[in-house]
Amino acid sequence: MEYGREFARDISQAVVGRLPRYFRYLGELKDEGVTRISSRELSNLMHVTASQIRQDLNQFGGFGQQGYGYNVEYLYSEIGKILGIDETHQLILVGAGNLGQALVNYMNFQRRGFLFRGIFDKNPALYGKKIRDMEVQPMENLEQFVRENNIDIAVLTIPKASAESVADILSGCGIRGIWNFAHCDLNVPPHIQVENVHLSESLMKLSFRLKNDGSV
Amino acid sequence: MEYGREFARDISQAVVGRLPRYFRYLGELKDEGVTRISSRELSNLMHVTASQIRQDLNQFGGFGQQGYGYNVEYLYSEIGKILGIDETHQLILVGAGNLGQALVNYMNFQRRGFLFRGIFDKNPALYGKKIRDMEVQPMENLEQFVRENNIDIAVLTIPKASAESVADILSGCGIRGIWNFAHCDLNVPPHIQVENVHLSESLMKLSFRLKNDGSV
DNA sequence: TAGATTGTTAATCGATTAACAATC
DNA sequence: TAGATTGTTAATCGATTAACAATC
Numbered sequence A, B: 001m002e003y004g005r006e007f008a009r010d011i012s013q014a015v016v017g018r019l020p021r022y023f024r025y026l027g028e029l030k031d032e033g034v035t036r037i038s039s040r041e042l043s044n045l046m047h048v049t050a051s052q053i054r055q056d057l058n059q060f061g062g063f064g065q066q067g068y069g070y071n072v073e074y075l076y077s078e079i080g081k082i083l084g085i086d087e088t089h090q091l092i093l094v095g096a097g098n099l100g101q102a103l104v105n106y107m108n109f110q111r112r113g114f115l116f117r118g119i120f121d122k123n124p125a126l127y128g129k130k131i132r133d134m135e136v137q138p139m140e141n142l143e144q145f146v147r148e149n150n151i152d153i154a155v156l157t158i159p160k161a162s163a164e165s166v167a168d169i170l171s172g173c174g175i176r177g178i179w180n181f182a183h184c185d186l187n188v189p190p191h192i193q194v195e196n197v198h199l200s201e202s203l204m205k206l207s208f209r210l211k212n213d214g215s216v
Numbered sequence C, D: 001t002a003g004a005t006t007g008t009t010a011a012t013c014g015a016t017t018a019a020c021a022a023t024c
Helices: A013-031 A039-045 A050-057 A072-083 A098-104 A107-111 A140-147 A158-174 A199-212 B013-031 B040-047 B052-057 B072-081 B099-102 B107-113 B138-150 B160-172 B199-212
Strands: A069-071 A087-094 A114-121 A135-138 A153-156 A177-180 A193-196 B069-071 B089-094 B113-120 B134-138 B153-156 B177-180 B193-196
Touching: A013 A039, A013 A050, A013 A072, A013 B199, A039 A050, A039 A069, A039 B153, A050 A193, A069 A072, A072 A087, A087 A098, A087 A140, A098 A114, A098 B099, A107 A114, A107 B199, A114 A140, A135 A140, A135 B134, A140 A158, A153 A158, A158 A177, A158 B072, A177 B199, A199 B072, A199 B177, A199 B193, B013 B052, B013 B072, B040 B052, B040 B069, B069 B072, B072 B193, B089 B099, B089 B138, B099 B113, B107 B113, B113 B138, B138 B160, B153 B160, B160 B177
Parallel strands: A087 A114, A087 A153, A114 A135, A153 A177, A177 A193, B089 B113, B089 B153, B113 B134, B153 B177, B177 B193
Antiparallel strands: none
């Protein structure tokens, strides 16, 4: 089956947020050689209700079979398609600091078809530095590079001060999504998708729970 | 005002998830010298409803004043207390790979009172390596170090294969929270808080939106 | 005081769970 | 076929928004 625009407009963020986790569990089951699983078994494994699993999956179609359950390999592959990771994505890194370099060197993304094609930084001291077979380029090259290499996704690991202006440049040259690690929200046109990873906010949530839920 | 256990049990995750963002905006307003703000103004800035802001804040008390709005500095400081970042936290890093090293070198956490005290790895080649004035230690030292230094939070940047066993060790020696970057869910006793940062899942969500919401 | 804006209750909306008929 | 389990509708629950009286 093929997935795309037509139906997905009204998939709630709650559902989208759970899909990668289903994908992860199904991948592990597949690796363990499990061939079929019922929503009930999966619910025990994942600590969510079987109802929710069936409800979520049925947003995209009937992948199961009454009396049998779900074929693990098939469901895994279908969710992969829904998530769009049956296709490869072209990435660039903007901001070659510690975090940026760590992300580029992180092999797991490549395995899923997220391929880094270029690295940019405004610090001249880094120009030409090789990180994973790519040389850090000056920001001036950014626009042309994105156009010429059909880059889909820009990974933003720069200080918030410059994030907004870089996002503007990116928006203007055909990028489709921004994976934003800068500590700010980005204002971009609606056809550009932004996924934020706000690490300090994540740490603050943990801090809150330490203070409040901790040691009952 | 002091915050803590007694009331916070029933604060929903939705609210907790928004607190750090309020905190960020208020911090910026404070830095800009803004002294007061109404829920309506803040709502325009943050693109959420004024109702939600007032509703969220009133879970913790009445911080505003009718006819006036909220005092920025006061509200900022109160949310800081609610989040528990008026106190310092003692952290260790477990897993001194690229990502782990990047996190340790990231100064922003320190600014908020999250202080790295030790670094551990199971790779002997790294023992003694200095990262930000700390030497990488063998895993054997972990338990004693946590106890002796009153470590609150362990940052887990290790492969999923060893994550569960390390989480078990940590659970047993007085750690209170785990900031988990490993690609798996952790089974820990209920008094231990886990905050997951699943980077590949975040990237998959972006991929989904690229495929589905993209270019209307 | 009059105007503004909160704190809070009530109404709405959406997401989760339960139930069960359909069906493999 | 009988048993199991889905797909899907209906019921419940929780979160968001609207409204407004209280009050600075």
